[in-house]
Amino acid sequence: MVSTPRPVGRKVLFMATCLCDAFYDDAARASVELLEHLGVEVVFPDDQTCCGQPAFNSGDWPSSRKVAKHAAKVFAGDLPVIVPSGSCAAMHFHGHRLQFEECPDAEVESLAHRTWEIIDFIVNGLGIKTWDGEFENPTRLAFHRSCHTRGTDTGEAVTTLLSSIRRAEVVPFGQTDQCCGFGGTFSVTFPHISGRMGSLKLDHIMESRPDLLVSADMSCLMHLTGLARVQGRPIPHLHVVQVLRDTLMTARK
Amino acid sequence: MIDRQPIDTYARQISDEKQTSVITGSTASTDKRFNALFTDYADPDSLRKLAAKIKDHTLHHLDTYLEQAEASLQRNGVTVHFADSGDDARETVLNILRGHEVTQLTKSKSMASEEIHLNPYLIENGIEVLESDLGEFIIQLDGDEPSHIVRPIIHKNRREIARTFQREGIAEDYNDDPGTITRRARVHLREKYMLAQAVITGGNFISAESGRLVLVTNEGNTRFGMAPSKVHIALVGIEKLVPTDRDLGVFLNLLGRSATGQQLTVYTEFISGPKDDSQPSGPEHMHVVFMNHGRTDVLDSNCREILRCIRCSACQNVCPVYRQASGHAYRSPYGGPIGAVLSPLLFGDRFPELADLPKASSLCGACNEVCPVDIPIPDLLLRLRDKAKRAHIPQPGDLPMTPFATLATSPSLWRTAMTMSKAMNHLPIQVAPVRPLQDWLGQRTLPDWHGGDFRKWLKARKEK
């Protein structure tokens, strides 16, 4: 898909995603802190909004193309664009290309080319293969591989880093590759199916008796934990970047 | 009015029994597929990619390969017909049957025939049709519709089948032991097979080079059905061609493993024409009906990749939406992801009515991951959503996206909305008169709103 290698560098543009902007500010904070810890200068373009997925997935491509063009302007230049979400990153490097296939746009293509999911960037861009973090107590981590990281290097990158944390155990669970049922607007127009999908996913996750549910996408975590709370089986959850930051702090104590 | 999608409504009302059958059956097939492919091949992915290339090449030169196939088939003594529409195909089949004075026939499972509702048409025209695939036979007895492209009765359990057999007098008593059911079906069907004057099959592949027609079954019903019949009619979609016999190796290895987790289906027939003098039995006349039925339109569309499909059902088995909704929810012979793409395209005149099918996906991509010909199904679903939108086909539950686009392209408005929406935490949105929102919040909670907090933190840091 990508012909020339994606840019890597010690200065990046950070896209927080609308979900972190609205709900999960700490995941965005952790992303910045991590990147800075790794010696990367982080620039946050203040005019950023959303990747446009809600409109794109609902089939309103004229609307989502507008949003994509806005993003392409906000993140213009030649710096890597780092996103703490497999889903929004995939929107940039895959979705945008799809919706512009009949009307190619150089700026949008450039954005697609420069976008990295954050853990993929850390492991495969910056070459960090182990993580010098630790948990105070043995901790079982259930890693939910979000669907939009299929076919990308994120899943392996996450597992590599998480497994190298001291006292962390990444526990396997059944039907790992099944979707959590969120799918954005899908969960709104297919509430029943989406809920059933999420519950099944939770059943599998819970069977592995995790201490912490981890993902590279807050959207999946929002859906799963939102269901879990209502079902009376709440589960602690964090974005991978939060786990990396927190265990690093513990190790440094 | 904002409402649920039809497939969600359907899924809500199916019985627990049916739901369990579908989930258990499809999950097992998915697991078997994975094991079969990954045990036998170091890199099944490259095999999928190769198969995709072969199919793309064939589709790109379809006119040439069709001509070549026609010539090869004729050389083998096969009569070749081309049918453009579903009506043409049905008439062609009927005319062939009349020409051979056939009144009674057996038919093996064929999705092409399901597409054009061949059975009811032939029956209306006075021909006795017996489905010889066990699953399809049970569907026929029940007046039901197949719900899966490989396992038509995946939605039924053995107790239902035992009841059907008893009701239809195929068995004297109720017995739901699978072995007994199969034995009873066998006795009943074998007798009928022998009376058939013709056999109708589909076609899994045709090699353009040799004109070999390839049929795969697990029950041997095609082979058996062939023996007593004088006439064989194969109804084949024009996209079923492969260039050479050699290519069959790739596809047969993928098909069995992807469909049922078998290295090879139990019976694989290579048919190169009607019976010759050296053969003791078999059809003396063989006809191949190449059916277009919307395929050239698909070829001209931006969804042409779907024509690579070899009908293995792997996408259907793995699809979490299909698993919850069953194949019947898709209101066409094709269920699951393949149906969500193919049906609105093939049944072009029904597009408005079927335009909701491409919405039945969280776009999780599992279908693409398992597809033996690497069809980018999620991309096709999205292109069809775009198509529906451009055709102004209203969809239940569609939220207007213009306000969103305005907000997401106006940074200052966006920033304000982020901080203002803190009010969200205090609004009783649970009582909003929007059904999907109520459904959503009935099952899930939303996290607390922290709009703008990250930006505030960044700013505060800078000022320090």
Ligand code: SF4
């Ligand atoms: S689309 Fe692919 S996975 Fe689905 S039935 Fe066709 S070949 Fe099989």
